[in-house]
Amino acid sequence: MEVLERVAFYVMAVIAVASALLVVVNRNPVASAMSLVGTFLAVAGLYLTLNATFLSAIQVLVYAGAIMVLFLFVIMLLNLEREPFDLPGFGRIAGFALSVVLLFSLISLALNATARPETSARGGSGAEIGDVFFSDYLFPFEMASLLLLVAMVGVIVVARRRKPEEEEEGEA
Amino acid sequence: MQENLLELIILIPFASVAVQYFLHRVLPARLAGLIACGAVLVPFLLTVVVGRGIGSAAPQVPAVTATIASWLTGGGLEVAFGLRLDPLSCAWTLVVTGIGFLIHVYSLGYMHHDPGFKRFFIYMNLFIGSMLALVLGDSLPLLFLGWEGVGLCSYLLIGFWFEDMDNARAGQKAFVVNRIGDLGFLLAMLMIFQTFGTLDIATVTSSLSAGHAQGLYPLGDGRITLIALLLFVGACGKSAQLPLFVWLPDAMAGPTPVSALIHAATMVTAGIYMVARFSVFFALAPVASAVVAIVGALTAFVSATIALRQRDIKKVLAYSTCSQLGYMFLGLGVGAYGAAVFHVVTHAFFKALLFLGAGSVIHALSHEQNAMKMGGLKPHLPRTHWTFFVGCFALAGIFPFAGFFSKDKILGEALLGHGWLFPLVGVLGLITALMTAFYTFRLYRLVFTGPERLDDHARAHLHESPATMTLPLVILALLSIVGGALSLPAFAHFDLLGDYLRPIFASALAVAGEHAHHAVNVEVALMLVSLAVVIGGAWWAWNRFAEGPGDQLPLPQSGLPFLLENKWFVDEIYAIFVIGPMRGTALLAGFFDRYVIDGIVNGLARLCDLCGAFVRLLQNGAVHTYALLFLAGAVYLVCSLL
Amino acid sequence: MITVVDYYVVASILFAIGALGFLLRKNVLVMFMSVELMLNSANLVLVASAKSFDLARGSAFALVSVAVAAAEVGVGLAIIIALFRLKATVDAEEITNLRG
CATH class of the missing domain: 1.20.120.1200 (NADH-ubiquinone/plastoquinone oxidoreductase chain 6, subunit NuoJ)
Structure with a gap:
């Protein structure tokens, strides 16, 4: 096992x-x-x-x-x-170097962490998560739904193809 | 019940202001005027109703109090919009609303053709409300609020016809001069808070007299004297006393009802009210009292001398107002608090009457104010004439008109006082009384009798004023005749006002020692002397100006008449010694501001600009650069956690 | 024995790869995918450490974060579409309209 x-x-x-x-x-x-x-x-x-x-x-x-x-x-x-492939400039070399530094610092941070005993009271099943959401985190749950609604409206507004006259207004 | 009525007294004028202000487009002018009048009449009636209940001569100061709302609360300070109606504020409220109502009615006629009719009544109601806040406020901040409020209304109304630069300047002058006095008041207020830890007036005065009884504040205590003097500086500004009296004559630039209401009957007596309110302070500070008496007497004297040679009908009355206010301060200074308040009341009657009468004359002559160009108006303006005549008698102080009793009370207390100072200021007051009678009847003769000296324009429009204007005149004339009955001399044993006010001044008089009652024959003899002086002055003027101005018509070029005609050059002295240096300082400060302070500020701005120009190189719009920098920061954070 | 530290290490590697992708690639879409990688690694850390406390709660956190990610992807892609309409390119280096 x-x-x-x-x-x-x-x-x-x-x-x-x-x-x-x-x-x-x-x-x-x-x-x-x-x-x-x-x-x-x-x-x-x-x-x-x-x-x-x-x-x-x-x-x-x-x-x-x-x-x-x-x-x-x-x-x-x-x-x-x-x-297309092009030669790396200064920004890319710096980015690569930075990413490598990030990798090692993160890993050493992870290794420094002490492994606590895995003593979770509850599991991660749907029933248990639902229990949490509909008791303690009802408000964040509702907020998440609201966020998704707002995002949906936002996406439609942003990505919609504009009519020509609107285009002019937008540019004006 | 009484509390609610008390709140209404002050809220009604303000509500009326709000209604008139917000509805000024839809409200017909006539209706607006009526609302304004009603908003003064109703508080008057309410004051009568509420005031009746507090007259009992209990040993404690009887009063009705009410709290509208809390205002300032913090630390040890607690100030509310609290009202307090005691005999003193009741007397003042009655004068303010009563006279105020008559003048509002008068204004309906006087301002009838003015394009600013509605604006005028908004200001007038605002003034009444502020004055009531001043008088009824139970704490120093509220008193101060009303104090500044009436100052503001005074400024607005002096400059009411602001299209004329002179009027606007007169308003500014009043405002600025008042400000000097206000500083004194403010300092006094701060010192009172520091000393007593509260700003509630009743608490302050009672704790002062209690402290005196325990020996905490001995007679002549330096701190109390300083507070009293600072309060008096404030009073000087508001009540136009030497050396801050210069604004009052200029204030006559406003419409005449304003001069009557604000600059004669009510607002200028605010200083008297304040000193009377804090009479305990002055009783405990003989030095301050002496200063008050001397300044009052000098103001009375100097203003009367200037009034002798003025040509403008309103200027004569304006200087006479300064002079009469001087009398009131003289009375306060010699400890005759009741008499001073009595004089405030009678003065309100006859000075309002005289100003309104003058307004009626000016109205009839199409805004001619020069008395040299009047004369012989008696048959043309019959009602204005006889009411004005009554007013002259009252102002001159001839028995049995109202002015006689109040003026005589003050002079009597002064002349019979102990020490050398009180009789001295009393004699000064007596000389002033002579001059008062003289200039009063000079004015009467110049305006109403003798040959007509009108110009054609004025003669064409000559007409008696409408009933809305003459009715208040008649009522005020009646009050000027019988007003003296409010407080007869001591030997008559009939002193309505004095008994009413006694509890207010009880503690002050207890400190200063009750005035000795003088023998009847002494008082009568004194009355006869002052009456003789006054009648002599009146008689002199009566004969001298029987045939018009005579030798006073040409402008004098030298000597005393020249000095008097030019008001002792006080304004010019101010211009040289006060305004000149101020202008110089302002110029210097302006230079400093423009080149040094602005230089520093602009330099900093330029530095920021430069830094910005450098930093904006980083802002190249490429998201990769930003991400790189952002990630560098993230890496730094992670590394610092290691 | 697999411990939480192992998960941390995997998440660190994923995160660093995401950062690398974001910094090196010019295609806005791929950059966006890299962001999703980083987001996933963060979620992984969240769930792994929740094992030691309360997995249900940790999962709930992670779930909200997934919801946020979904919203973000939607809006982000909409912006990319609008940007492409305007500029006819998805090359991040050519889009420098916000230069100061």
């Missing part, structure tokens, strides 16, 4: 990291998006190993499902081409 858990974790972790790298490295946006799905699914798997079953399901549904579809839609809508 113990071994199975370890194997699951390592497999998931490797997939997550590898596909994340692919996201960054691929020059075709569609390929990047597909790699991103891999990361999302791997992270969902990691959630499973953490016993957060409900969240894992949500991760698959929302990220790997809804958000990825959105990305793909936009990519196709914009009809993007492969990004």
Whole structure:
């Protein structure tokens, strides 16, 4: 059992990291998006190993499902081409160096952390999360729904194709 | 019940102001005027109703109090919009609203053709409300609020016809001179708070007399003397006493009803009210009292001398007002508090009457104010004439008109006082009485008798004023005739006002020692002397100006008449010694401001500009740069956690 | 034995890769994907550490954060579309309208 858990974790972790790298490295946006799905699914798997079953399901549904579809839609809508390769400038070298520093500092921060015993009172099942949401966190829950509503309205307003006369007004 | 009525007394005028202000577009002028009059009449009636209940001569000061709302609360300070109606404020409220109502009615006629009719009544109601706040306020801040409020209304009304620069300047002058006095008042207020820890007037005065009884504040205590003197500085500004009296004659630039209401009958007596209110302070500070008496006597004297040679009918009355206010302060200074308040009341009657009469004359002559160009108006303006005549008798102080009793009470207390100072100021007052009678009847003769000296324009419009204007005159004339009955001389044993006010001044008189009652024959003899002096002065003027101004018509070029005609050059002295240096300082300060302070400020702005020009290089619009910097910060944070 | 520290390490790597992508790529869409990577790693840390306290609550936090992410992606992509209409490009280096 113990071994199975370890194997699951390592497999998931490797997939997550590898596909994340692919996201960054691929020059075709569609390929990047597909790699991103891999990361999302791997992270969902990691959630499973953490016993957060409900969240894992949500991760698959929302990220790997809804958000990825959105990305793909936009990519196709914009009809993007492969990004041409050009030589790295100062900003990119600095960015790379900074990312590496960030990586090591974060990892050393993580290693410094002491592993507390895993003594969670409740599990991550849908029933238990629902219990939390409809008792202690009712207000944030409602706020999240309101946020989504506002975002929806905002998206429609921002992305809608304007009529010519409106275009002029917008530019004026 | 009484409390609610008391609140209404002060709220009605303000409510009326609000109604007139917000509805000024839709309200017909006539209706606005009627509302304004009603907003003064109703408080008058309410004061009668509420005031009746407080007249009992209990040992404590009888009063009705009410709190409208809390105002300032913090630390040890607690000030509310609290009202207090005791005999003193009741007397004042009755004068303010009573005379105020008559003058409002008069204004309906006087301002009839003025384009600023509605504005005029808004200001007038605002004035009445502020004056009531001044008189009824139970704390120093509220008194001060009313004090500043009436000052503001005075400014607005002096400059009512502001299209003329001179009028606007007169308003400014009044405002600025008043401000000097206000500083004194403010300092006094702060010192009172520091000394007594409260700003409630009743508490302050009672704790002062209690403290005196315990030996805490001995007679002539330096601190109390300083407070009294500072209060008097404030009173000087508001009540136009030497050396701050210069604004009052200029204030005549306003419409005549304003001169009658604000600059004769009510607002200028605010200083008297304040000194009377804090009479305990003055009783405990003989030095301050002496200053009050001397300043009062000198003001009375100097203003009377100037009034002798004025040509403008309103200027004569204005200087006479200064002079009469001087009498009141003289009375306060010699400890005759009741008599001073009595003089305030009678003066309100006859000075309002005289101003309104003068207004009626001016109205009839199409705004001619020069008495040298009048004369012979008696047959043309019959009602104005006889009421004005009554007013002259009252002002001159001829028995049995109102002015006689009040003036005589003050002079009697002064002349029969102990020490050398009181008789001295009394004699000064007596000389002033002579001059008062002289200039009063000079004015009467110049305006109403003798040959007509009108110019054609004035003669064409000559007409008696409408009933709205003459009716108040008649009422005021009747009051000027019988007003003396409010407080007859001591030997008559009939002193309505004195008995009413006694509790107010009881503690002050207890400190100063009750005035000795003088023998009847002494008092009568004194009355006869002053009556003889007054009648002599009146008779002299009566004969001298029988045939018009005579040798006073040409402008004098030298000597005493020259000095008097030019008001002792007080304004010019101010211009050289006060205004000149001030202008110089202002010029210097302006230079400093423009080149040094502005230089520093502009320099800083330029420095910021420079820094900005450098920093904006970072703002290149590329999101990668921002992200890089942002992440650098994040990395720094993470590293610092390690 | 897998401990919370292991999850932290994985999350750190994911985050650093996200930062790298954001800084190096010029395509706005890919930059946006990198942001999603970082967001995921943060969520992972949240859930992993919740194991030691109260997984239900931690999951609830993470769920709200997913909701926020969904809203953010929607608005972000809408902005990218509007931007593309205006500029006909998704190259971040060519979009410098906010230069000071």
